[in-house]
Amino acid sequence: MAHSDTYLVGREKIREYAAAVGEQNPLCFDVAAAREAGYEDVVAPPMFAAVYKWRAMRPAVLDPEIGIDFSRLVHGAQEFTWHLPVIAGDEITTEAAFVDEAKRGEIRVYTFSSRSTNQRGELVCEGTWTNFVR
Amino acid sequence: MDELREVTITPDRYTTYHYAGASGDFNPIHLDDEFAQSVDLPGKILHGLWTMAQVARAQTDVVGDPLALKSLSVQFRGMGVPERDITITSKLKSQADGEAVFDCEAVQDGNKLVRRGKAVLRI
Numbered sequence: 001m002a003h004s005d006t007y008l009v010g011r012e013k014i015r016e017y018a019a020a021v022g023e024q025n026p027l028c029f030d031v032a033a034a035r036e037a038g039y040e041d042v043v044a045p046p047m048f049a050a051v052y053k054w055r056a057m058r059p060a061v062l063d064p065e066i067g068i069d070f071s072r073l074v075h076g077a078q079e080f081t082w083h084l085p086v087i088a089g090d091e092i093t094t095e096a097a098f099v100d101e102a103k104r105g106e107i108r109v110y111t112f113s114s115r116s117t118n119q120r121g122e123l124v125c126e127g128t129w130t131n132f133v134r
Numbered sequence: 135m136d137e138l139r140e141v142t143i144t145p146d147r148y149t150t151y152h153y154a155g156a157s158g159d160f161n162p163i164h165l166d167d168e169f170a171q172s173v174d175l176p177g178k179i180l181h182g183l184w185t186m187a188q189v190a191r192a193q194t195d196v197v198g199d200p201l202a203l204k205s206l207s208v209q210f211r212g213m214g215v216p217e218r219d220i221t222i223t224s225k226l227k228s229q230a231d232g233e234a235v236f237d238c239e240a241v242q243d244g245n246k247l248v249r250r251g252k253a254v255l256r257i
Contacts, residue, residue: 013156020156021187022143025200046194046203047187051157075182079207128207
């Protein structure tokens with residue numbers, strides 16, 4: 001039950017995301033500043049991982065074999081570990097997989113993992129998503 | 135590195151719309167008061183991942199480098215709402231070998247939106 005998706009990181013998407021979360025660092029907006037710092041283009045803020053991972057994660061979470069009732073789903077916990085920068089122009093491939101299901105009182109807890117690599121096959125970010133179903 | 139830091143962020147009326155467009159998460163609980171109330175929420179609520187991004191920024195803004203964050207884990211609890219202050223507290227737990235570890239939480243009107251946050255920052 002693994003799902004894979006490749007996300008092409010756009011410069012304007014990074015700028016749009018950075019503005020939406022209030023990130024003001026020039027590395028995320030200004031190509032010249034990013035190049036001066038040694039990057040080829042603007043740099044994604046770390047939490048942009050939630051965006052490039054979601055298209056692989058969504059079908060994992062909605063997999064009918066797991067059978068989560070989406071209307072009763074609550075995002076319970078989230079973990080990310082970043083390994084390498086994500087730069088505009090990168091193609092990020094994410095593999096998302098169901099890890100396990102547990103019962104905690106009246107709540108069912110579903111855990112999913114994700115692993116994202118860039119176009120050079122280098123690991124850029126790992127994530128763990130914990131969902132509660134009420 | 136300060137032992138204890140506090141930053142306050144106030145999501146405006148339109149924050150959830152901006153974040154929906156930027157992230158692709160158009161769940162109506164974040165956009166539509168009537169819909170949110172129909173599923174027993176007080177009104178439209180903030181995206182948890184937007185709130186987590188504020189916790190991330192509260193760390194990286196200190197060192198002026200968005201790439202300094204090595205890892206961040208959080209638990210989501212209370213539902214955040216627009217137009218109310220959110221206070222993010224970060225407490226230094228340890229510091230060694232070019233890394234600092236912080237315990238963090240995000241609180242709005244006494245309601246913990248994020249608890250047991252743990253951030254590892256390259257310093």
